[in-house]
Each structure stands twice: as structure tokens, then as C-alpha cells.
Amino acid sequence: DGGITQSPKYLFRKEGQNVTLSCEQNLNHDAMYWYRQDPGQGLRLIYYSQIVNDFQKGDIAEGYSVSREKKESFPLTVTSAQKNPTAFYLCASSQLGQTYEQYFGPGTRLTVT
């Protein structure tokens, strides 16, 4: 059953703690992405990666970090430097030549109090 897995679905953390969100895909896609979704603001790109061991900042990378050690995995760390971390986080992947067609995971809702 091919697709993108994000875990956990809900995550709660105390302010000041770093937290890592998991994203795994078995679609054999080269490109992977992290988006943040807030009400009324659409999807905003945090980081993206087109190849293993390489990634680029998106529009709102401050306070986040990523790694791409394996093709199928692209974890996102929300650091304590992120001022407003509470949000719905979406991971996606695509083939390099078809980046307009991105496959999304089910998302992780992070709440920081």
C-alpha cells in the first residue's frame, strides 16, 4: 500500500522543547516537502529536498530544521526558536519532473503550550 506516513497524528509539547515530526514515503519519490497549514493562510513551504543529503529552505524556515539521510525519510524538527509552533504540519512528496503533483500525508497536529 503506497503512500506517505506521518506520525504521530497529534503531538503535544511544552514550550521550550524541540520536537521531531516523522515523514516516511514508499512511493520512490525523489522530492519531499514540509508545509505548515494555518487557518486562512493556505499551505506555506517550510523546507524541501530534491535529493538525499540536500535540502533547501522554503518561505518560513526559521525555527525549523530537517534532514534527508534516506530517500524515503524527511523528518522535521520544530525547535524552541519557532515563535508560533502550534499548527497542522503536512509532509508531501513528488517525482522530480512532476512537482505540481504532490502526494500529501495525513498531517500532524502539533500543540505547544
Place this chain on the structure above:
Amino acid sequence: QQQVKQSPQSLIVQKGGISIINCAYENTAFDYFPWYQQFPGKGPALLIAIRPDVSEKKEGRFTISFNKSAKQFSLHIMDSQPGDSATYFCAARGTLVSSNTGKLIFGQGTTLQVKP
């Protein structure tokens, strides 16, 4: 700077009616214009996409109309059904020579409710 503006923010349509969502972009360096559909608690899924050299694309009840000179494109859902109730996002993909190479720029989203 928001490069893709979407309207309306929310839309209520009666079953069987036509739902219309509009988007406008500010950058000519886009080469694909997809629409995504998102149900509550789920990730978005590609619904339909169009290239700028085509003025209209239809897939079932869903049609994209594209106006290159006006830098606008819209999604029409014919014979809208309660199962179409979801959030819809338009997007634009940056071309290889733009600062947004391969990236999707999303609109703010439209929440559609189709009443039975």
C-alpha cells in the same frame, strides 16, 4: 508577498448547483496551475491541473478555466454534491528559471459547503 490570491474564503452552494472558486497570480514565471482538495483532518490531494497554454480543462464535474492575459484561473464544480464539501486550494508552480523553481505557491484556500 502572496503571489496567488484565492477567493472566496468560504462558499455555500445548494446540491446540484455550480461552485466557482477564483484565483489570481502576480508572477508570470509559473508553468502549472493545480487545484487540490482537502477533507477535514486529511492531507490535500491533487484534483486537476492545467498548463498556461490551455484555456480550459475538464475532468468529470470539475473544470479549470484559465485566462493567461488576466493572470486568473478558476475551478468550476458542476452539479455540486454534499460529498464535494471540502477545502479547495489553487496553486501555481514556479518555472525552472524562476526563484520558485519547482515549488508550489498555494492560495489561501476556500471552504466549500454543499447543502443537501
